[in-house]
Amino acid sequence: MSAKPMNTSRRAQAGKAVDLPALYKSMLLIRRTEERLATLFADGEVPGFIHLSIGQEAVSAGVMSNLTKADTIASTHRGHGHALAKGLSLEGFFSELLARREGLCQGRGGSMHVADMSVGMLGANGIVGAGLSIALGSALAHKRLRPGTIAVAFFGDGALAEGLLHETLNMAALWKLPLLFVCENNGWSEFLPSEKQIAFTLERLSAAYAIPYERVDGNDAEAVALRSREIIEAVRRSGPAVLECATVRVRGHFEGDAQKYRDRADLEDVAKVDPIMRCEAVLKKTRMSDEALQALDADVRSAIENAISVARAGQDPDFERAREDVYTPQGFASP
């Protein structure tokens, strides 16, 4: 599959081949979804603000290819990829982003809060770093209730500066929790390169807690899938690990951000490392015909258009229902 010998040998180690077409499909679903979101947003159909993960799809697809539904993830403000790769319903997703009653969160959360407990997606999160301790807690519950199940905390390189990272790394190490820390290092934290904010490397930080650390090319879906497979197996057995994925933020921090602060050259380079194009090239060389690829793309696109139609046909959420749903209906457990 991959032309890179290192990956071949790693694949051999891992024992089982990666399902590259599945990875590709997962990435394509994220990409096409976000491309459509960009136009829907520009057209005013998506309220609020949205952060796209275009260029970063390999991380979501790769890591999630090794998780089961029982495994949980806690995500970030840039969480569409995590959500879709974890298996959120596309209709529920679009309905949510279009603020419909039929949305996964009934139109109350939007892009920054998409969640689906039934597939172990504990929510995107508007608070940088907050997912770390939620995943920590989830891992703790897994350890007690469902040995072999893990939690994954996704976070960006900007989030590295939050104190919560330290607290959760320490507790995860102390209690040997089945928790995988996945840092999506796209080099940016809003409008500032994160190297101007972070004085340490995650590798050395992880070493402080003696937590196993691996760095992987986050734009190589196969590499992410293979490396994370091994790591996740280890996490299931014996405790926390850190996986840092070097990747690229193609679009602005949020939609509408013209990225004036960013070098044109930097932006042009981006295409070269595109995870989808890279994966496609490998697939073409090895097993998939152009027709098959086109058919896949068409499938993905039509699923998306269908979901958009469903979302568009949806209704505004009901205010009274929302207001009542702040607490669980049964209320307190009376004697």
Added chain:
Amino acid sequence: MSAKPMNTSRRAQAGKAVDLPALYKSMLLIRRTEERLATLFADGEVPGFIHLSIGQEAVSAGVMSNLTKADTIASTHRGHGHALAKGLSLEGFFSELLARREGLCQGRGGSMHVADMSVGMLGANGIVGAGLSIALGSALAHKRLRPGTIAVAFFGDGALAEGLLHETLNMAALWKLPLLFVCENNGWSEFLPSEKQIAFTLERLSAAYAIPYERVDGNDAEAVALRSREIIEAVRRSGPAVLECATVRVRGHFEGDAQKYRDRADLEDVAKVDPIMRCEAVLKKTRMSDEALQALDADVRSAIENAISVARAGQDPDFERAREDVYTPQGFASP
């Protein structure tokens, strides 16, 4: 002075000899003060709760021997030693602990909040870890206003778990702030050994941020003074450093804590590493007569008794004055 050759060579490096009698006196002042506090507390003369640093005096005496008044320190709940070594008035100190109007904080703060801005003591602190970011800010101000001046953050081994440590280490490293982190590692965090709470070593953690780290025997005043002298010179010139002082908490977490959770053996060993006895032994061997030592002790004791008398003669704070002093009297800057 010290019998240990290592110290001799270090002393040579540092150029100037340590003033061991001065260190001894500084430690003795802390010890005798806290011994008296223990009895005053038992007698009900000191309200609230107090945390004694008996056994840990070498850290305060040693580090502070290399600071000037302009240098600032942020302290902890166990801050008597820091305060006295930094030069707080003994009368003001006792008056505060006895909750007098004449106290340094006018009887409003007590043991956990003793402070004296005029000598750069930015306050003991009831919030574990909080002094870290206060010292960070102070270092930032020093860098802009008073190059060559530094801030020191004291914190315990239990505080290592607070997220603020990570945030401040990162920012200190990023901005090369003149900030010395001094960890007083006494092995305990309240009633639990901190090894049950901390999964990392401070040495490896510091390495993550490429902040110079040193460990020193925190019960050897001369060693603390010598090592911190070099480190502090470097901090004045070029940025943050971490100094970890291994020491021993002799008394309970707070006065009244019977330490049932602690091995008797552990407690008996403590006497062997007593920083004051160690220092005294060296002093006796080299230059100070028994008479001189006794005279010093008598001096210290009488200064303390005097301060206690002054404190006892003090008045209760005035409520209306306290109530008005929540804000600076001049109030807002009107146009």
Added chain:
Amino acid sequence: MTEIRYLRAINMALADAMAEDDTVVVFGEDVSEAGGSFGASRGLRDRFGPDRIFDTPISEAAIAGAAVGVAMSGLRPVIEIMFMDFITLTMDALVNQAAKARFMFGGQGSVPMVLRTPHGAGLGAGPQHSQCLEAWLAHVPGLKVVCPSDPASAYGLLRAAIRDPDPVIMVENKALYGMKAEVADELPVLPIGKAAILRRGKEVTLVSYGASVHICSAAAAQLEADGISAEVIDLRSLQPWDEATVLESLSSTHRLVVVHEAVEAFGPGAEIAARMADVGFDELDGPIVRVGAPFMPVPFSKALEGRYLPDAAKVVAAVRRTLA
């Protein structure tokens, strides 16, 4: 009937909840080996083992954040924050995560966590170990807040909090930990949101919660000696609070005094007063007077602290003012 202490009631509630439901777990600083810094969880480690009750590092933000994740993943965590002053470090987990999860995820689930924490002055513990910050939490949609005043309600409300599907903060006045009272042999679980009328009276309604309830009772006794009949209501829960009971009482007494140890300005009593100045306006025959802490940090000196704290004399003065 047996006599138990407030702290023991909490201990019993924790034990009974853990025995009843093995998804209940307890964690926090020094809760396990040491049995809690005030002793609330003494003996639980021996009985339930270190998997059910365990010590954490001093990482309040992660403790509270972890509780959210734990609660989302099938366990019912009860965490302890050693002093309410330290909830400053847990606010994000409480407010932005726990409180909103059910609502913002479209009712997909809930966050059945409990945070126990002691508030209150009187021990000379100074400005960072004495604060009553419950007004912050009561202002946050998605949280529930209870504040028991005696052993029976400490037991009953903690049991209810642990059974509750949503996040509940239980605030315990540390001055009450040693309080003893006769209680029934079978202590009932108490409903969250329901007040108790401690004393019937005709001329003024005294509303409070937690330790201040006892100040109100003392004041009512003093007033009675002077021929003034005061009704005393123990809210027990602050969020939700029992508006109906307060309104009903006001409708018979026509005067209202609200008492608490929290700072008066922008404090919990403001809501009660404001509500009654709206829905109860027609019933009011005198100003609504609040008795709370003055607008200053909690001072260390006992001389200051004594003046700082609400007491029966202040409540009596407040009653006289509204009756004037």
Added chain:
Amino acid sequence: MTEIRYLRAINMALADAMAEDDTVVVFGEDVSEAGGSFGASRGLRDRFGPDRIFDTPISEAAIAGAAVGVAMSGLRPVIEIMFMDFITLTMDALVNQAAKARFMFGGQGSVPMVLRTPHGAGLGAGPQHSQCLEAWLAHVPGLKVVCPSDPASAYGLLRAAIRDPDPVIMVENKALYGMKAEVADELPVLPIGKAAILRRGKEVTLVSYGASVHICSAAAAQLEADGISAEVIDLRSLQPWDEATVLESLSSTHRLVVVHEAVEAFGPGAEIAARMADVGFDELDGPIVRVGAPFMPVPFSKALEGRYLPDAAKVVAAVRRTLA
């Protein structure tokens, strides 16, 4: 007279303060190179250099804690927290350190820091990017809280906040950033704690602050058309707030409606209502009605958000209720 936007007024205040006093420094996330995420500090880096205005990592707790230390050591920091929802992470520094330092250290000094932060909904930003949490801060002795409603007060209050020797939180409704208004060529510094009467009226007093002031003005205009004369007070400062001005107005109108975007329950308006139900009781001819957000997180959907937010219709209804 010139016309400027609210955001520009903040920018000018920062620039003028930095020019006037070279101990003023500004830091926060994206404030320097990017000029602030909403653009409040645009151009300041070019003018004052990176030593006076600099970017921080995403470390809100340390940003606020550092501001305390900076302020104790001779500089006057102005920090920005990108959304008020994130002050959850700064509460310890604000409440346990900044607010108490002067008092608990016996008046040895003060903490001249300013924290600027935007609150408010209306942009579909959802539950974690829209909250109005100023009630928490107003409840804390030692903090001051201002909340300007227009360009001139944004300028005047920010200048006052930066000159103030004590910690001040300035809350800016982000829906106002684009608001334009005519202002004097020389903008005055405004006193903290002083309200402005925006409109004289006889039958009801509308008290609010920040963006809600405009809702009150709109409601007053509608009411006038119906022959009801409403006085509109812009508090400008919440802590301290201008009790005298409100009481004086109430003494002539005898009816009070308090309006804000923060959640009504245990919100800032509760204090105003409670105070007036005490010291202003004899002046009241009708219930005090509050208009605030309902007890729920800020929803994402515009349809929900529209219902969630206070508006002129709700204020008019509240007025009718108190006049009924």
